[in-house]
Amino acid sequence: MQTLFRIAGRLVLLAALSIGAQAHVGSPDIYLDGKAGPYQLFVTIRPPQVIPGVAELEIRSETPGVTRVRAVPVPMAGPGARFAPVPDTLAVSPQDAQLFTGSLWMMAPGSWQVRISVDGPQGQGQIAIPVPSAARATKKMQFALAGLLAVLGLFLVAGVVAMAGANEREAKLDPGVKPGEKEFRAAHLAMAVAFLIVAGVLWAGNAWWSSEDASYGQQIYKPIHMQASLDQSGLLTLKLTDPGWLTPRPGHISYFTRSVDDLIPDHNHLMHLYAIREPDLDVVYHLHPAQTAAGSFELNLPSMPAGRYRLYADIVHANGFPETLVSEVDVPRLPGRALAGDDATGSAxxxxxxxxxxxxxxxxxxxxxxxxxxxxxxxxxxxxxxxxxxxxxxxxxxxxxxxxxxxxxxxxxxxxxxxxxxxxxxGSVSMAAFMLAQQPGESRSLAANAATAGRRDMAAMxxxxxxxxxxxxxxxxxxxxxxxxxxxxxxxxxxxxxxxxxxxxxxxxxxx
Ligand SMILES: [Cu+2]
The missing domain is CATH 2.60.40.10 (Immunoglobulins)
Known part of the structure; x- marks a missing residue:
């Protein structure tokens, strides 16, 4: 019975869906065109469907002569980043000597990186690629599978109860002797006791599974919530609230934290906001609201064509975990105001x-x-x-x-x-996270370093x-x-x- 439960539990666990990247909406795969030392690589990482799960890796070298590519996933920060396991060697494609493929286990949700090292005629080159990892939803067990397991489970319950009854009724009688009233009474008692024991085991199994399910539910990704509001002067206010995700609990070690006030700048701005007019996608604005307080951003909107705009706000947390927050806002006819700073617009x-x-x-x-x-x-x-x-x-x-x-x-x-x-x-990685990943030595203050290292390292890329x-x-x-x-x-x-x-x-x- 317990084995049955364990198998059923594992099947449900495996069916728990995840998506890899929150840096974008509905686009979990990671694409990167970059240099590992002297070697120009086009890297594709398809994060796993489940956490823990297997990420698919595909690396094409645009520089000829690469002989070996190795890869290993490590957390962006914490002790795990220092004690990296032995990297896996990727397989060379039989059709293309410069195409390398492999798979890597992603063991936990959070901010991860895949470190890649390349060997070839010009020595060894390294590159680290940030891979945000998060479970997205729990998928229900398939109906057919649930039905099959229920029938098998009922068969087992009935079997155990019937065996307990048969044991009291007939097992101790000589061959050919019919059971009497006494045996029948003992058998009924044994069946009742057996049923109670089995029901108890089922109840315990269900409680165990519910707690597993609840702790998995804790891991399911909940994006930072963004509420957009617009006043009459055209001041857009964005309020960020954390619905709670992977919040460390007493007695549990967590290397991943996230909040609304741990943001680091990505190419000079804490937030990159795309406003796209619905439903025609005919007007686009690339804007940069300023942080006025923890979890609060403001921007004086330029004079935009009126309409309903969908807002996509890109942010990056101090540990390199990127998120895209989505909201909507109705823009009425606004007083004329020119675009400022890095803001830009287009239409079609x-x-x-x-x-x-x-x-x-x-x-x-x-x-x-x-x-x-x-x-x-x-x-x-x-x-x-x-x-x-x-x-x-x-x-x-x-x-x-x-x-x-x-x-x-x-x-x-x-x-x-x-x-x-x-x-x-x-590519599709957050630039701020990419810069964090290139720096060895995880004891640094991530946020402080990212801000200063940004300008220096960006030039090299x-x-x-x-x-x-x-x-x-x-x-x-x-x-x-x-x-x-x-x-x-x-x-x-x-x-x-x-x-x-x-x-x-x-x-x-x-x-x-
Ligand atoms: Cu950009």
Whole structure:
């Protein structure tokens, strides 16, 4: 009986669903284009369906000659980060000598990293990739499985009770002798006692399982809650509240904490807010509200076209755990106010009326943004999305500039509202978390280091520079490593900067 319960319990546990990344909405897979020492890698990590569970890893070296790739998951912080287990060696694909695949166990929810080391003709290279890990929901047991287990369980209960009865009724009689009234009475008593014992075991099993279920329920990811409000002057206020998730309990060790006031800046801002007008996705704003108190952000909205906007706010916690908070706000006709700072906007025709194969987007100042798009777009396929900017007379702009330290920013949005991903030339990882992961020595103060290390390390990374003084000619092209999570219609908002102008190109995609 206990074995039956254990098996049933394990099956339910395995059916508990999870998603890996909260950095985006509905887009758990991690895509990264970066350098491990001298080797340029395109890394895809598909976090597990369950926690604990197995993450799938796919690494393509764009630098030839790589002989061995090893990988190991470790927590971003805490003792686990210092005592990393022995890394696994990835398998070489039989079709492609520069494609390496493998799988890694992710043992607990929280802020993790996968450390990758690469061997080749130019020595060894390292890169660490942040992997947020969290259970998302508990899936109910399948009806057919539950029915089968219930029938088997009933059979076992009936069997035990019947055996106890038979033991008292007939086991002690000689062969051929019929049981009398005394035996029947003893048998009924034995069956009642056996039933009570079995029922007690079932009750204990159920209590044990309920406590397992409750403790798993504790692990299920609950995003920080964001409440948006707008006053008559156009002041947007965002209130962040923590619904409680993986809160450390007395007697339990927890290396993962999260709160509304442990945020670290990601490319200069504590919050990156995309406001996208519903349901046409025809107007987009990339804004940066300022923190006014713990868990409170404010922004004077620019004069936006009226309508209902969905808000996607990207934040990063001190331990490198990123989250995208979602809310909505109705924007009425507001007093005129210009865009300020790093804020930028763009608009296009409604996605329903747009050509899903469009490659050229005409910008308001006569410039053009061009998507060097592949022939077909498939879900889950790691792809480099490449965009180029052109002057009105078809030339490469000579004054390309970094927009918040990067060659470009892109938002991939599914038109049904189920997917939102804010992507950079490095990929889908949070830049702040990526920088944290590159630093060895976990005893540091994460938040303090991230703030100061940010400027220094960002310059060293691909497609990023913070020293605006040394303006060597920047490329007129930007690329984003990403893969659509599911088939369907998507809209892409791509931002590049030349001079003091941030251009927002809008493209559509039908993904198969
Ligand atoms: Cu960005």
């Amino acid at each position: 025709t409604a996605w329903q009326r747009a050509d899903p194969n469009n490659t050229i987007f005409d910008l308001p100042d006569g410039y053009k943004m061009i998507w060097l798009r592949p022939a077909a777009l498939r879900a889950k396929q790691p792809t480099l999305f490449r965009f180029r900017l052109e002057t009105p007379d078809g030339q490469a702009p000579q004054d390309m500039a970094f927009y918040m330290g990067m060659l470009g920013h892109a938002a991939f949005v599914k038109t049904d509202g189920t997917v939102f991903a804010h992507i950079h030339p490095t 691909s497609g990023m520079d913070h020293s605006s003084e040394e303006l060597h000619a920047l490329p007129d092209e930007v690329s984003f490593p990403y893969g659509f999570p599911t088939p369907g219609r998507y809209r892409l908002f791509v931002q590049m900067k030349h001079g003091n102008t941030v251009e927002t190109g809008v493209f559509d995609a039908a993904v198969h």
